[in-house]
Amino acid sequence: MLMTACKGTHIEVVFPKVEMQENPEGLATLNPRFSWQLASTMNDLVQHSYQIQVAASEDAFNKEEERIWDSGMVQDDQSVLIPYAGNELLSGETYYWRVKVVTNQGETAWSDVQHWSMALLDQSEWQAKWIGEDALSNPGETAEGNTRLAARYLRKSFTTGKEVKRAMLYISGLGSYEAYLNGQRVSDDVFAPTVSWYPERVYYNVYPVTSLLQKEDNLLGVKLGNGRFFGMRGSDTQVFGLPRLLAQLKIEYNDGTSELIVSDNSWKVSxxxxxxxxxxxxxxxxxxxxxxxxWNKTGFDDAGWKQADVMDAPGGELTAQPNPNIRVMEEIQPVHITRLEDGKFILDMGQNMVGWLRINNLKGKKDQPVTLRFAELLNPDSTLYLANIRSAKVTDSYTPAADGSFSWEPSFVYHGFRFVEITGLNEQPELSQFTGRVIYDQMETTGQFETSSEVINQIFRNAYWGIRGNYRGMPTDCPQRDERQGWLGDRATGCFGEAFVFNNALLYSKLAQDIEDSQSPEGSVSVVSPRYWTIYNDDVTWPAAWFYAAKMLWQQYGDTAPIKKHYASMKRYLERIQEVSMQDGILTKDT
Structure with missing residues (x-):
């Protein structure tokens, strides 16, 4: 029997999610899982049952024959990761869903309609080719050692002569990309796609771009950075090859036809x-x-650009990215500027942060570079303390094309810093001319902590900034020096505490896949995963993070999928340890 809400009581479904995300694009699972929360004006709220409906359009819920799935009213108090159990979901399609709940205080209305889209479920659907500039054509560029490499700019013009119903962009750019359609950024994501062990897995992203298309002439432009794909740090860093792009734009028209705009040698590159x-x-x-x-709009003269080179695929399985990308999550303003005797300026952000510095209407001189060098600490003489940075140069530069004011921020670099040394200015800058852009993986802050002790409160704030500053598509050990790697031991038990502050489930679920992808054929686990530094020690302390993270995802989020998915590989690792690192049931080595 259904109950109406008690008089004076308001109950509603809040925070509906699919695969722990709000309205995600490009899910690769055939049985997406639904979650929601309940809110009430009264205490002691208990769910008794739920009903989920899925449809192919927002207006199809009232037509039973057009619904994809109707769970019916299910007697269950579960509201976390309820799997879809309807008809087979189709590749690339968008689906809509809603849920309502019966509680001990009455029945909710239907939730707001949410949606998700499916990824390309079969590799044969990809008609795009990997492209780029397969050459070193600028000063100082070499294939190995501490080299340098310019960004690649790619563009493709096309026309849409009919009314567009829907357009979806499927894209991967290695190491990192920024995509534009008719001059507008496709997304605010940065350092996309997320990092991976490229010989095993390459992630791609999915974006709806219908609103960015023009009626006739259009231009798809992509800027490629080096990221972790072209490492440029000598023998200690992996180099997988020159940057490359894979892009496939599917346009569906109102008349029922569709077409693909794909990356191939018809593109231009510079x-x-x-x-x-x-x-x-x-x-x-x-x-x-x-x-x-x-360059990223129609009408640009690209006669001086080259035809794009078709390049080899990176080798790994092309996979829809399961976790959100990094974004600018916060901005902070500097608190002080000091002028040194040599004419340099030291900018104090007032907080150790991870990201970059944006310049706002700063006055520069033509041909005179303005350089920014970053550090966490100062020496007693107020100069930058750089010993802990080791060999990293941590320096950005901007060369003005003319005298006057300019605004700028970088695209493919981040720093861990509080202080910035600024050179190349002829006059004292203002604090308002700088903004700190704080970046980390998109996720909710779900917990706060405060006591009557300011010392303890500051310890928590330090942890808060330090944890999120090391979320870079993988949990890293540091964000500032020449390392920034996914050392596993740092997160073995730490992941539990982090989960009380951040909703980091998708990041750690992705890390579990990184660890499996970095595993050796013999079963060894690299203590840095993805294994940009390949270290197979056959120890327990560092690889234990794999098991701790899987346990955390189960205990904190109710997600058992990572345990099931990686069980066989985890077992293979334990068999390896038993074979080479144990004697008579005792662990004989752990480093």
Whole structure:
């Protein structure tokens, strides 16, 4: 028997999610899982049953024959990760869903309609090719060692002569990309796609872009950075090859037809743009004298650009990315500027942060580079303390094309810093001319902690900034020096505490896959995963993070999928340890 809500009581479904995300794009699972929460004006709220409906359009819920799935009213108090159990879901399609709940205080109304879209479920659906500039054509570029490499700019013009119903972009750019449609950013994501062990797995992203299309002429433009794919840090860092792009734009028209715009050798490419070097560790160099105004819009003259080279696929399985990308999650303002005797300026952000510095209407001089060098601490003489940075150059630069004010921020670099050394200015800057852009993986802050002790409160704040500052598509050990790797031991038990502050489930679920992808054929686990530093020690302390993370996901989020998915590989690791690191049931080594 259904109950109406008690008089004066308001109950509603809040925070409906699919695979722990709100309205996600590009899910690869055939049985997406639904979750929700309940809110009431009264205490002691208990769910008795739920009903989920899925449809192919927002207006199809009232037509029984057009619903994809109706669970009926299920007598169950569960509201976390309820699997879809309807008809087979189709590749690339968008689906809509809603849920209502019966509680001890009455029945809710239907939730707001939510949606998700499916990824490309079969590799044969990809008609795009990997493309780029398969050459080293700029000063100082070499294939190995501490080298440098300019960003690649790619563009493709096309026309849409009919009314567009829906357009979806499927894209991967290695190491990182920024995509534009008719001059507008496709997304606010940065450092996309997320990092992986590329010989085993390459992630792609899915974006709805219908609103960005123009009626006739259109231009799809992509800027490629080096990321972790072209490492440029000598023998200690993996180099997988030159940057490359895979892009497939599917356009569906109102008349029922569709077409694909795919990356191939009909695209144009140039590495002669303003980003003349980019490296996560050393910085980004931007020369405004090389700007190509309008390169990502229609009407730009690309006669001087080259035909794109078709390049080899990276090798790993092309996989829809299961976790959100990194974004700018916060902005902070600097608190103080000091002028040193040599004319340099030291900018104090007032907080150790991870991200970059945005310049706002700063006055520069033509051909005179403005350089920014980053550090966490100062020496007693107020200069930067750089010993802990080791070999990383941590320096960004901007060369103005003319005298006057300019605004700028980098695209493919991040730093861990509180202080910034600024050179190349002829006059004292203002605090308002700088903004700290704080980045980490998109996730909710779900917990706070405060006591009557300011010392304890500051310890928590330090942990809060330190944890999120090391979320870079993988949990890293540090964000500032020449390392920034996914050391597993740092997160073995730490992941439990982090989960009380951040909704980090999708990041750690993805890390579990990184660890399996980095496992050796013999079963050894690399203590850095993804294994940009391949270290197979056959110890227990560091690889234990795999098991702890899986346990955390089960206990904190009710997600048993990672345990089931990686059980066989975890067992293979334990058999390896038993074989090479144990004697008479005793562990004989652990480093």
């Amino acid at each position: 590495s002669k743009g303003p980003i003349i070097a980019n490296n996560e560790y050393d910085g980004e160099e931007y020369d405004a004298r090389l700007e190509m105004e309008g």
